Amino acid sequence: MTKILVTGALGQIGTELAGELAARYGKSSVLISDVRKPQSFAGELEFVGLDVTNPDAIGSIIAEHGITDIFHMAAILSASGEKNPALAYRVNSDGTFNILEEARKAGVRKVMIPSTIGVFGAETPRINTPDITVLRPTTMYGITKVNAELLALYYRDRYALDVRGLRFPGIISYLTPPSAGTTDYAVDIFYHAVQGKDYQCYLKKDTALPMMYMPDALHSLVKLFEAKGDKLRHCLEYNVSAYSFTPEEIYGEIREVYPEFRITYEPDFRQKIAETWPASLDSHFAREDWGFAPEYDLKHTVQDMIQNLRKILVHQ
Ligand SMILES: NC(=O)c1ccc[n+]([C@@H]2O[C@H](COP(=O)([O-])OP(=O)(O)OC[C@H]3O[C@@H](n4cnc5c(N)ncnc54)[C@H](O)[C@@H]3O)[C@@H](O)[C@H]2O)c1
Numbered sequence: 001m002t003k004i005l006v007t008g009a010l011g012q013i014g015t016e017l018a019g020e021l022a023a024r025y026g027k028s029s030v031l032i033s034d035v036r037k038p039q040s041f042a043g044e045l046e047f048v049g050l051d052v053t054n055p056d057a058i059g060s061i062i063a064e065h066g067i068t069d070i071f072h073m074a075a076i077l078s079a080s081g082e083k084n085p086a087l088a089y090r091v092n093s094d095g096t097f098n099i100l101e102e103a104r105k106a107g108v109r110k111v112m113i114p115s116t117i118g119v120f121g122a123e124t125p126r127i128n129t130p131d132i133t134v135l136r137p138t139t140m141y142g143i144t145k146v147n148a149e150l151l152a153l154y155y156r157d158r159y160a161l162d163v164r165g166l167r168f169p170g171i172i173s174y175l176t177p178p179s180a181g182t183t184d185y186a187v188d189i190f191y192h193a194v195q196g197k198d199y200q201c202y203l204k205k206d207t208a209l210p211m212m213y214m215p216d217a218l219h220s221l222v223k224l225f226e227a228k229g230d231k232l233r234h235c236l237e238y239n240v241s242a243y244s245f246t247p248e249e250i251y252g253e254i255r256e257v258y259p260e261f262r263i264t265y266e267p268d269f270r271q272k273i274a275e276t277w278p279a280s281l282d283s284h285f286a287r288e289d290w291g292f293a294p295e296y297d298l299k300h301t302v303q304d305m306i307q308n309l310r311k312i313l314v315h316q
Helices: 012-025 055-065 078-083 085-106 140-159 185-194 214-226 247-257 269-275 284-290 298-314
Strands: 004-007 030-034 046-049 069-072 110-112 162-164 166-168 170-172 199-201 209-213 243-245 263-265
Touching: 004 012, 004 055, 012 030, 012 069, 012 214, 030 055, 055 085, 069 085, 069 214, 078 085, 078 140, 078 269, 085 110, 085 140, 110 214, 140 162, 166 214, 170 185, 170 214, 185 199, 185 247, 185 298, 199 247, 209 214, 209 298, 214 284, 243 247, 247 263, 247 298
Parallel strands: 004 030, 004 069, 030 046, 069 110, 110 162, 170 209, 199 263
Antiparallel strands: 209 243
């Protein structure tokens, strides 16, 4: 019997991940949780309030619901983390420690923890960045995520806890708006284009970053979850991305559909963060070890985003 706890399940990725897991393993196999209360949750999945900074609450939920596996999605992302570094530290570092420790004590089978390109820093090679390289981030988000990667290795090696994860690039999606990351412009730009509004971008026009469309992000997580453990050479250090682009390049793709669409550039503090992140990633370990194979290229992502956002925004 499988019972998966998803933390941070009301976030950009958690919302869609919960639906994907329910479709795959059955609705009764998924328990969603978040520190926030759901406003309206269309997925009809069982919800429980959970603040991951509270270890006792995690332990009780694991015991009461017979949790076998955890997808730990609760986090404070890069831009929010710079506004409130102490909160980012508590949620990302203490929260991840609590999840690992409670999972170990309860004998949970597998813990999935997404990491991020935010673990890299200005001294990391920016092009085709390898999995194992210099990790000296300058944001609190990046620092706490390096901590999470090292904690995961510690729990795997010291306690044989099966901890798995991957380093997501910017994730493009239309269902749940992103919270406050540095790559969010790649989602906001679509909302503006589809609503017929001009867009002011907070990054410079030539800032290339790696990205991926949500369906590929979800399939990657599930694929890694189901992969044979003896094939995995890494713990959370799997780089994954489908493509890289600059704001000017995605603007060009969107203008193929909306020729009237206009963009201006007004870089803010997020430009500095983006400049310390890779422009492209080497994902060969993920491909070889667990079959990472994204299906959406940039053109298909743009077409699908626009089609779906048109449907959603028309009904609002
Ligand atoms: N979205 C991206 O582009 C992206 C890129 C790289 C990595 N990631 C990683 O993927 C994971 C999920 O990211 P996301 O984009 O869904 O983030 P998000 O900010 O959209 O969602 C995070 C969720 O965590 C919840 N949360 C915050 N504090 C909490 C606490 N104390 N206890 C419980 N829940 C709490 C929030 O309410 C929110 O619903 C994170 O680990 C993030 O680092 C995301």
